[in-house]
Amino acid sequence: MIKFENVSKSYGESKVLKGLSFQIKQGDFVVLIGPSGCGKTTTLKTINRLIQPDSGKILIDGKDSAQLNPVELRRSIGYVIQQIGLFPNMTVEENIAVVPKLLNYPKEKWQPIVKELLTLVGMPYEENAHKYPSELSGGQQQRIGVLRALAASPPIVLMDEPFGALDPITRESLQEEVRRIQKKLKKTIVFVTHDMDEALKMADVIVFMSGGKILQMASPEEMLQHPADPLISEFMGKHRSALSVNAAMSAAEFMKTRVLKAARSMQTLQSIELMRNRDVNSMIVLNDDDTYAGTVSLDTIKSHGKAGRAIGEFMETTVPTVNLKEDARDTFEKLYTSPAGYVVVLNDDMTVAGLITKTSMAKAMGDALWGEMIS
Amino acid sequence: MSNLMPLILEHLMIVLIAASISVVIGVVLGILSYWMNYLDKAILWTAEIIQTIPNLALLAILMILFGLGNVTIIAALVLYALLPIVRNTYIGLKSVPIYLKDAARGMGMSKLQRLMKVELPLSFPLIFSGIKIAVVNSLSIAVMGVLIGAGGLGYPIYRGIQTNSMERILIGAIPVVLMALLLDYLMTKVEKRLVHKGSVN
Numbered sequence: 343m344i345k346f347e348n349v350s351k352s353y354g355e356s357k358v359l360k361g362l363s364f365q366i367k368q369g370d371f372v373v374l375i376g377p378s379g380c381g382k383t384t385t386l387k388t389i390n391r392l393i394q395p396d397s398g399k400i401l402i403d404g405k406d407s408a409q410l411n412p413v414e415l416r417r418s419i420g421y422v423i424q425q426i427g428l429f430p431n432m433t434v435e436e437n438i439a440v441v442p443k444l445l446n447y448p449k450e451k452w453q454p455i456v457k458e459l460l461t462l463v464g465m466p467y468e469e470n471a472h473k474y475p476s477e478l479s480g481g482q483q484q485r486i487g488v489l490r491a492l493a494a495s496p497p498i499v500l501m502d503e504p505f506g507a508l509d510p511i512t513r514e515s516l517q518e519e520v521r522r523i524q525k526k527l528k529k530t531i532v533f534v535t536h537d538m539d540e541a542l543k544m545a546d547v548i549v550f551m552s553g554g555k556i557l558q559m560a561s562p563e564e565m566l567q568h569p570a571d572p573l574i575s576e577f578m579g580k581h582r583s584a585l586s587v588n589a590a591m592s593a594a595e596f597m598k599t600r601v602l603k604a605a606r607s608m609q610t611l612q613s614i615e616l617m618r619n620r621d622v623n624s625m626i627v628l629n630d631d632d633t634y635a636g637t638v639s640l641d642t643i644k645s646h647g648k649a650g651r652a653i654g655e656f657m658e659t660t661v662p663t664v665n666l667k668e669d670a671r672d673t674f675e676k677l678y679t680s681p682a683g684y685v686v687v688l689n690d691d692m693t694v695a696g697l698i699t700k701t702s703m704a705k706a707m708g709d710a711l712w713g714e715m716i717s
Numbered sequence: 718m719s720n721l722m723p724l725i726l727e728h729l730m731i732v733l734i735a736a737s738i739s740v741v742i743g744v745v746l747g748i749l750s751y752w753m754n755y756l757d758k759a760i761l762w763t764a765e766i767i768q769t770i771p772n773l774a775l776l777a778i779l780m781i782l783f784g785l786g787n788v789t790i791i792a793a794l795v796l797y798a799l800l801p802i803v804r805n806t807y808i809g810l811k812s813v814p815i816y817l818k819d820a821a822r823g824m825g826m827s828k829l830q831r832l833m834k835v836e837l838p839l840s841f842p843l844i845f846s847g848i849k850i851a852v853v854n855s856l857s858i859a860v861m862g863v864l865i866g867a868g869g870l871g872y873p874i875y876r877g878i879q880t881n882s883m884e885r886i887l888i889g890a891i892p893v894v895l896m897a898l899l900l901d902y903l904m905t906k907v908e909k910r911l912v913h914k915g916s917v918n
Binding site: 417418421425428429500 | 819825835839
């Protein structure tokens, strides 16, 4: 267990940590997150005393870490950094065995550990142990970085944005691997990131920091449902709206409002011209009182229309209509069965509110799932 | 030619002894200036000032201390070789990426362990090139030894100057040039082998 008691740290005038107090339970995967400069990395580094706090105490399993020998303390805490930091002058095997060797393990003891760990991440010993870091891909290097932190079986592992420099696919597979390893080996992991995706995926507990203080410490679920601060909601923006997809959405949220409308008395050639100008192939026909009458498409005009006739005479009324407040799911079904590929949305007074096409539906779903998208 | 060989060997001997001593002193001073922030300027400045003292003047000063003979020229060569070695050691250690030093510290390495396991191996290429410069320079400076009664290839060159004999001058000078080229070539090869894999990329 790691316990912070009123820990503060300043660099000159700027206070980086302002009296932090919190506890990390044994075996928890704790993610420190927040905007840059919030003190998350500093907090992490105070745990293995790479940074000394100005005041306050950090207790590790009940012992004041300031009383422990820093070099020995660090050997008992795994450490993974963003730049990976494998020693380029050592082979993969030597890198993994760094801490066991510092602890004077004999070779008979550390070599099996190296083999076992390499197997754990699917990198066979024979193929990889004697390579130098520069011969590995970025993802493989960081796998070794993680293994190096685990080699002396420390109960606590610190990870400082370990996957920040990796491409998305590699990052995802490493996230899964680390989560799996953590579950299997039951480590306490303290993990710094600025990526909310990563935090939600990995964490048992998320500690949200800002300006050297903790804004909220909660499980991912709890934080999504009840963010304690507007900044947190902003950080989780897209994830929160993903939740609200389940909530009732209405047809109004999917429709586009810029639609081409014409009175039923409009004549054929004029309406063709109008559609061509707007680059559409159908439009909505209105009654004289602006209520919805029907639709007309270029195709129908071509097959039925003669010059000089009013479009009201041959308009179609087969396109489904929905009310503005209609449930999104029902609207979706109507859209799917609509012969014209769109549905017309009507206001309560039967005037036209807009259209839902397959494109507008897809865009609205995308916005809801992944946050506001560039249109 | 037969009486040239002992001179060549003596010349080489003087240079190699001087180089070995300056490597030890230079690397140690380089490490000290890296470790002690307030010392680095003083050490580097001193090495630079020594470098600017004219050969003749330095030899004269050392002669007062050490008398005539090989010891004096060796001492002079050591002093001249210090700058490239100290400076390259210092720069090499300084330029090991911070994140690697952080990683080493975070793994629980002591200051000495960090130096021996990470910092020195990684700055080795730069240190070695400093040594190479020092050795090649020493080969030509060692010729001055003849002025203070030291052995080596300075003797035939000096005699050549005195007797106005180009032939004698060349007999002394050509082996110096050849040795310099050969040593540079050999050390470059060694350097490449050592740097081959374990370099920072």
